[in-house]
Amino acid sequence: MITVLRLGHRIFRDQRISSHVFLVARAFGADKGIYTGEKDGSLEDSVARAVEQWGGQFRLIHSESWKREANFDGIKVHLTVYGMPFQDKMAEIRKRCKGRNLMVIVGGEKVRPEVYQAADWNVAVTSQPHSEVAALALFLHEMFEGRELGKDFKGAKLRVVPQERGKKVLRL
Amino acid sequence: MITVLRLGHRIFRDQRISSHVFLVARAFGADKGIYTGEKDGSLEDSVARAVEQWGGQFRLIHSESWKREANFDGIKVHLTVYGMPFQDKMAEIRKRCKGRNLMVIVGGEKVRPEVYQAADWNVAVTSQPHSEVAALALFLHEMFEGRELGKDFKGAKLRVVPQERGKKVLRL
Numbered sequence: 202m203i204t205v206l207r208l209g210h211r212i213f214r215d216q217r218i219s220s221h222v223f224l225v226a227r228a229f230g231a232d233k234g235i236y237t238g239e240k241d242g243s244l245e246d247s248v249a250r251a252v253e254q255w256g257g258q259f260r261l262i263h264s265e266s267w268k269r270e271a272n273f274d275g276i277k278v279h280l281t282v283y284g285m286p287f288q289d290k291m292a293e294i295r296k297r298c299k300g301r302n303l304m305v306i307v308g309g310e311k312v313r314p315e316v317y318q319a320a321d322w323n324v325a326v327t328s329q330p331h332s333e334v335a336a337l338a339l340f341l342h343e344m345f346e347g348r349e350l351g352k353d354f355k356g357a358k359l360r361v362v363p364q365e366r367g368k369k370v371l372r373l
Numbered sequence: 374m375i376t377v378l379r380l381g382h383r384i385f386r387d388q389r390i391s392s393h394v395f396l397v398a399r400a401f402g403a404d405k406g407i408y409t410g411e412k413d414g415s416l417e418d419s420v421a422r423a424v425e426q427w428g429g430q431f432r433l434i435h436s437e438s439w440k441r442e443a444n445f446d447g448i449k450v451h452l453t454v455y456g457m458p459f460q461d462k463m464a465e466i467r468k469r470c471k472g473r474n475l476m477v478i479v480g481g482e483k484v485r486p487e488v489y490q491a492a493d494w495n496v497a498v499t500s501q502p503h504s505e506v507a508a509l510a511l512f513l514h515e516m517f518e519g520r521e522l523g524k525d526f527k528g529a530k531l532r533v534v535p536q537e538r539g540k541k542v543l544r545l
């Protein structure tokens with residue numbers, strides 16, 4: 202099972218970014234999302250709506266304590282611009298995760314030193330400033346070695362039928 | 374040269390998402406960003422500041438007309454959830470782009486049918502709803518086959534020195 206833990210959500214500033222983080226988590230094969238910081242009903246609703254319409258089992262919960270969540274039976278990978286190049290660590294991470302749960306920790310504005318200590322790996326998706334949304338997508342893409350791109354979402358009410366030009370969506 | 378064209382920016386709703394789109398564009402090897410929709414000084418400043426501090430030649434401009442920009446000597450790839458699976462098209466796109474300019478078009482809330490017509494390819498990074506930020510990152514990552522992860526940014530004032538735990542940033 203793969204859990205994405207997003208730290209320090211702020212309703213006003215982060216709503217769309219956190220929503221993208223969790224939609225990416227779902228689309229790229231994670232099972233569960235947890236966020237700390239401000240509890241945000243709109244964020245939860247938008248993710249729940251996506252699951253309701255597009256299928257799968259992804260669920261999102263709020264937590265008061267990242268420490269409690271990080272006290273987790275499995276491997277913890279913290280995505281941070283300050284970490285080691287993720288591409289050099291993926292083979293080892295994939296190997297260590299076999300048959301174990303994985304938690305991917307995605308920071309907010311300011312990440313405390315304890316998070317770096319709590320993580321089994323601190324890895325960077327480039328050492329350039331960009332986006333936790335992109336970092337999470339790249340990490341999961343490499344974690345699953347591209348197999349996530351063909352993932353089937355059970356119970357979907359909507360399904361896109363890929364087109365060269367134009368749009369086609371089936372209602373199931 | 375790779376240009377990222379972001380359609381229909383709205384200051385209030387899209388500022389952080391568009392900022393992430395262009396930071397990803399820069400970090401993953403694009404040369405230039407163009408956005409249509411509302412002109413946004415803060416967006417331009419935040420991208421310019423990243424370039425000033427972290428190096429490279431990336432620049433961002435506003436345009437009144439996507440049609441004028443899409444009248445472009447090169448290959449145009451439109452990223453859309455309704456398109457064909459990008460992983461099935463990458464080999465062909467890479468081949469066709471050799472020695473040519475590439476424009477990657479990233480939609481906003483509602484993309485007009487003419488955009489699908491103007492593009493050489495309409496491709497989807499999964500057929501699930503998630504994030505244009507993630508879609509762009511994955512596309513560029515596969516376009517460069519991972520070589521973008523080692524990109525050097527000339528003229529940087531700041532550089533991260535990757536660490537197993539903790540943070541180290543050099544001022545150059």
